[in-house]
Amino acid sequence: MIVVPGNAVYNKFWPSSKKAIRSPHKRWFSYGRHAFVSYFKYLEHQFQKINTVWVPDYICHEVVNSFNAYNYEVKYYPLNDELEPDLNTIASITKEAVPHDVFLLCHFYGKIVKNLKEISSLLTSKQIHLIEDCVHLPFANLEISRPAHSAARMFSFRKIYPVPYGSFLVTKDEQKKFTNFLSQHIEAHVDHQTARVIRWMAREYLKSLALRFKIPVKRKYTNLSLDPLQPFNFAHPLVERMIDQNDWHVCFSQRRENYVLYQQYFKPQTDWIKPFEFDIQNDCPYQFPLTLASGMERKHFVSYFLKHGVAAQFGLALHKNVLDRLPKDHHYNRHVTLPVHQGISEKEVMYVCDLLKQYEETFISNY
Numbered sequence: 001m002i003v004v005p006g007n008a009v010y011n012k013f014w015p016s017s018k019k020a021i022r023s024p025h026k027r028w029f030s031y032g033r034h035a036f037v038s039y040f041k042y043l044e045h046q047f048q049k050i051n052t053v054w055v056p057d058y059i060c061h062e063v064v065n066s067f068n069a070y071n072y073e074v075k076y077y078p079l080n081d082e083l084e085p086d087l088n089t090i091a092s093i094t095k096e097a098v099p100h101d102v103f104l105l106c107h108f109y110g111k112i113v114k115n116l117k118e119i120s121s122l123l124t125s126k127q128i129h130l131i132e133d134c135v136h137l138p139f140a141n142l143e144i145s146r147p148a149h150s151a152a153r154m155f156s157f158r159k160i161y162p163v164p165y166g167s168f169l170v171t172k173d174e175q176k177k178f179t180n181f182l183s184q185h186i187e188a189h190v191d192h193q194t195a196r197v198i199r200w201m202a203r204e205y206l207k208s209l210a211l212r213f214k215i216p217v218k219r220k221y222t223n224l225s226l227d228p229l230q231p232f233n234f235a236h237p238l239v240e241r242m243i244d245q246n247d248w249h250v251c252f253s254q255r256r257e258n259y260v261l262y263q264q265y266f267k268p269q270t271d272w273i274k275p276f277e278f279d280i281q282n283d284c285p286y287q288f289p290l291t292l293a294s295g296m297e298r299k300h301f302v303s304y305f306l307k308h309g310v311a312a313q314f315g316l317a318l319h320k321n322v323l324d325r326l327p328k329d330h331h332y333n334r335h336v337t338l339p340v341h342q343g344i345s346e347k348e349v350m351y352v353c354d355l356l357k358q359y360e361e362t363f364i365s366n367y
């Protein structure tokens with residue numbers, strides 16, 4: 001059996017790269033949610049109290065929990081089948097929202113929202129702050145440019161690269177303004193993050209050895225409690241150096257290549273499963289998302305792949321408030337994902353595709 005992990009595994013024993021990401025407008029945080037909340041506080045300091053934060057109903061529940069914990073009122077907006085908001089949705093939000101509300105736009109699974117420019121102009125005409133959630137968007141360049149259509153863009157290190165934590169916010173405002181605000185208004189003190197990073201490295205290294213001997217490794221959650229770390233990531237010089245310089249470009253091109261390989265090696269014989277479409281020139285897949293046909297049980301699908309060593313997952317873990325009002329058969333409840341990350345090879349993609357074919361032959365009755 002081949003073991004295909006869900007995320008790239010860290011397999012060097014000591015950091016080697018010396019290059020840091022350069023951006024005049026970047027600020028490091030431990031988690032993405034810290035970046036968001038800190039930026040909300042900055043906006044409130046610049047303008048006025050935020051009335052509502054508009055979030056896509058597909059967002060991970062952890063993000064909403066953080067907003068609630070800091071007493072921000074959250075309102076959900078719906079997405080279409082491509083996990084993007086329609087312009088009609090935006091138009092109706094601009095009627096209901098008030099100036100200085102925040103609108104969070106997510107490029108889910110690495111697919112860049114097509115109408116970003118139009119959405120931006122509709123929202124800015126109403127003085128609504130647009131923030132881009134780029135957690136699923138791998139960045140290829142060491143130079144992260146200033147956002148063109150939003151107030152800020154939040155990137156995640158840990159979701160894309162084999163590092164324990166790290167996210168950063170790139171703001172349209174001068175970094176100094178934001179940084180000055182943070183140092184004056186948000187309490188932060190150094191804890192033992194560097195020691196934690198080193199412990200994590202040793203654990204990951206052992207994990208990579210285990211995988212080499214085809215021993216499946218259970219995933220360990222790092223973020224089950226709400227705010228396990230200080231907002232600021234003081235370990236970032238070390239975390240940045242854990243990523244090889246080459247990884248930046250390998251990550252981007254390998255994920256695209258793996259997505260194309262999936263498409264080449266697996267063509268469903270009936271419409272029991274629908275792959276998420278990417279524009280491979282612009283987008284960069286974070287995972288290989290698939291929607292199961294209506295009435296299918298995704299637990300069965302995911303268990304089958306896990307049993308065969310492939311880290312298949314459900315789509316995002318949604319908030320209870322969203323789940324409670326979603327029809328059981330809604331397409332959000334039928335999303336599954338397969339690994340596409342830079343740590344897997346063509347042979348491994350072919351193995352996953354063979355399993356997809358086997359699954360189709362065994363369980364799909366009208367095949």
Ligand SMILES: Cc1ncc(COP(=O)(O)O)c(C=O)c1O
Pocket residue numbers: 030031032033034059060062063106133135136156167223316
């Ligand atoms: C789309 C999206 N945005 C933001 C986050 C939050 O990132 P973090 O876990 O680094 O706070 C997550 C996951 O938790 C996510 O899936």
